[in-house]
Amino acid sequence: MAGTYSYKIEPRDIDVTRRVRVSTMGELILQAANDDADNLGFGVRDLNLSNASWVLSRLAIEMRRLPQRHEQIDIYTWVSDYGRLVTTRNMTVSDASGAEIGAVVTQWAMIDLETRRPRDLSALSSKGTSLVDREPPIERPAKVGSCSGEERPYEVVYSDIDFNGHVGSMKYVEWMIDTLPVETLSSAENFRLDINYLHEAKLGEKLVICQGEEMALRGRYHFDIRNGDISMCRAKVEMGR
Amino acid sequence: MAGTYSYKIEPRDIDVTRRVRVSTMGELILQAANDDADNLGFGVRDLNLSNASWVLSRLAIEMRRLPQRHEQIDIYTWVSDYGRLVTTRNMTVSDASGAEIGAVVTQWAMIDLETRRPRDLSALSSKGTSLVDREPPIERPAKVGSCSGEERPYEVVYSDIDFNGHVGSMKYVEWMIDTLPVETLSSAENFRLDINYLHEAKLGEKLVICQGEEMALRGRYHFDIRNGDISMCRAKVEMGR
Numbered sequence: 001m002a003g004t005y006s007y008k009i010e011p012r013d014i015d016v017t018r019r020v021r022v023s024t025m026g027e028l029i030l031q032a033a034n035d036d037a038d039n040l041g042f043g044v045r046d047l048n049l050s051n052a053s054w055v056l057s058r059l060a061i062e063m064r065r066l067p068q069r070h071e072q073i074d075i076y077t078w079v080s081d082y083g084r085l086v087t088t089r090n091m092t093v094s095d096a097s098g099a100e101i102g103a104v105v106t107q108w109a110m111i112d113l114e115t116r117r118p119r120d121l122s123a124l125s126s127k128g129t130s131l132v133d134r135e136p137p138i139e140r141p142a143k144v145g146s147c148s149g150e151e152r153p154y155e156v157v158y159s160d161i162d163f164n165g166h167v168g169s170m171k172y173v174e175w176m177i178d179t180l181p182v183e184t185l186s187s188a189e190n191f192r193l194d195i196n197y198l199h200e201a202k203l204g205e206k207l208v209i210c211q212g213e214e215m216a217l218r219g220r221y222h223f224d225i226r227n228g229d230i231s232m233c234r235a236k237v238e239m240g241r
Numbered sequence: 242m243a244g245t246y247s248y249k250i251e252p253r254d255i256d257v258t259r260r261v262r263v264s265t266m267g268e269l270i271l272q273a274a275n276d277d278a279d280n281l282g283f284g285v286r287d288l289n290l291s292n293a294s295w296v297l298s299r300l301a302i303e304m305r306r307l308p309q310r311h312e313q314i315d316i317y318t319w320v321s322d323y324g325r326l327v328t329t330r331n332m333t334v335s336d337a338s339g340a341e342i343g344a345v346v347t348q349w350a351m352i353d354l355e356t357r358r359p360r361d362l363s364a365l366s367s368k369g370t371s372l373v374d375r376e377p378p379i380e381r382p383a384k385v386g387s388c389s390g391e392e393r394p395y396e397v398v399y400s401d402i403d404f405n406g407h408v409g410s411m412k413y414v415e416w417m418i419d420t421l422p423v424e425t426l427s428s429a430e431n432f433r434l435d436i437n438y439l440h441e442a443k444l445g446e447k448l449v450i451c452q453g454e455e456m457a458l459r460g461r462y463h464f465d466i467r468n469g470d471i472s473m474c475r476a477k478v479e480m481g482r
Contacts, residue, residue, distance in 0.1 A: 011275055011285070012268045015399070016406045023400065027253045034252055044252070069404065157419035158256070158426060159264065163310065165257045178398035182444060185399060203423060 001130045002078035003039055005032040009071050017186050019066035022177055022193065023170040029061065029104050030169060032075040033089055040130045051113045056106060056169050057086060058141035059195045063093070063102040072096050078132035082121050085109055090136045103137035142194045144234035147212030147224045152179065154225075156205045166200040172233040176223040179211045184219070188239035195235040201225075207232065242371045243319035244280055246273040250312045258427050260307035263418055263434065264411040270302065270345050271410060273316040274330055281371045292354045297347060297410050298327060299382035300436045304334070304343040313337050319373035323362050326350055331377045344378035383435045385475035388453030388465045393420065395466075397446045407441035413474040417464040420452045425460070429480035436476040442466075448473065 013024040020028075037043035037054070047053050067073050077091045086107050093102035110119045154175060162168035173195065177185065201207060205227055212222030219239040225232045254265045261269075278284035278295070288294050308314050318332045327348050334343035351360045395416060403409035414436065418426065442448060446468055453463030460480040466473045 010272055011404060012272060012409070012411075014404050016402055016404060018404050021400065031251055031253060158421070158423050159262065159415045159419050161257055163252060163255045163257060163259050168253070170253075174400045178400050180399070182399050 001040060002076060002132050003036045004074050004076045005035050006072055006074050007031070009067050009069055009073070011069060014069045015185070018069045020068075022191070023173040025063065025066065026059070026061065026170040026173055028073070029075065029091060029106070030056070032077050032091060033106060036077045047110065048113070052110050052119055053113055053164065054108045055111050056197050057109050058107040058197065060105045060138060060141035060192065061102065062104075062138050062190075062192045064190050065101050067095060067101065073101070078134060079130055080132060080134060080136055082131075084120055084122060085118050087121055088136060088140070090134070092137055105136045105138060105140050107141060141196070142236070144194055144196045144222070144236050146231060146234065147210055147222045149210055149212040151208040151210045154207045154209050156201055156203055156207065158203065161203050166202060167232070169197065172225055173235070175209050175225065176211075176221075176235055176237075179209060179223075180221065184239065187241055188219070189241050191237055191239045193235060193237045195233065197233055198231045201227065201232045242281060243317060243373050244277045245315050245317045246276050247313055247315050248272070250308050250310055250314070252310060255310045256426070259310045261309075263432070264414040266304065266307065267300070267302065267411040267414055269314070270316065270332060270347070271297070273318050273332060274347060277318045288351065289354070293351050293360055294354055294405065295349045296352050297438050298350050299348040299438065301346045301379060301382035301434065302343065303345075303379050303431075303433045305431050306342050308336060308342065314342070319375060320371055321373060321375060321377055323372075325361055325363060326359050328362055329377060329381070331375070333378055346377040346379060346381050348382060382437070383477070385435055385437045385463070385477050387472060387475065388451055388463045390451055390453040392449040392451045395448045395450050397442055397444055397448065399444065402444050407443060408473075410438065413466055414476070416450050416466065417452075417462075417476055417478075420450060420464075421462065425480065428482055429460070430482050432478055432480045434476060434478045436474065438474055439472045442468065442473045
């Protein structure tokens, strides 16, 4: 089973180029994942009843172009596989003309809300019928290594925290993107973003946002958000024109 | 003429209490204003054709309760009056049962996009038929004075900037709210917020967020966001339980 979810790009979602922000595109992707899991009977609401929740582990987004203000996008999503610890949910993003403008692969773990430890996904085997026999549309999210480079301090505030009491998944992306020159963002026509979520940051936590230096080519960036030696979130992004 | 606009509170809109964030409630209010002006033929899109735009001058929001995740809210909005420089747009916010849970008064000026100076709203007189003979539902936004108190530095980043190239109206609210103890926010059942928008902050601008000390009563706060001696945005909020 699969589903299609439609969203309109609102004025609050866009940047000065009048295209959707990368982090907001990510929010819409997470919303589609959430809506589809709800419809299939294993969304966060259902899981909470048995004291469990989904945790995003890795995410890859490729966008050929960023949709503009007032555009409607359709996100088609399906679950292609699950192992004991991780399940893979895929998406394609289309514009009103039906053209595919983006594709996504997400990997999720299920955690126990008391212990914060992973649960065995075999418990979901009864939902096996929700699997769709269609491969991920792009390469799966890469493992991103640690990086060294310029470090900026950041202290987590209330507006960063989501309903789980942790930093929202797309806040890390905002912090990373905010370190880039605005011209880089304005001139980017397409991108691929690989994110690894490693630990959950909390309110008041003092982090450093590290932007790696090792990327020699233009338009490639590498990030690591850490508290001391512990990485919360790592990502790399490649932008094209 | 008036219109009703419906929005669903999504997971990305809520905080750890699973109720909509104050700043996100503000975004939905601005979206309703934008949608209604569009429908009446004098939205930002129409104004841009003659090189003008709306600028939010003052805003008052009273909420009796904050809607929760998955709730649908209806925002009913009407324009009650306009003078030469300022027009007043009002709103009531209802939940799915039809109960009124909030009310809003917004005041807008029209500016010339080249000079950034106000335009005479008499030019809109042909739209006089869009006025509704119904008083604002709550007291109009108060004038908020300067304040002295604890100051926190803040430098404007890319994610703060909206499609006009300036800090988004609700970003100031986020920064103010983020200075408050999270327990204050979690325990608030209702609030009134008065905001004055005075100058537009830009990317890279170095601001201070001042939280005033003079409020003796619990649950009352006073803010002033400044660059040097110039106030960008002032607000006061009163929270109740």
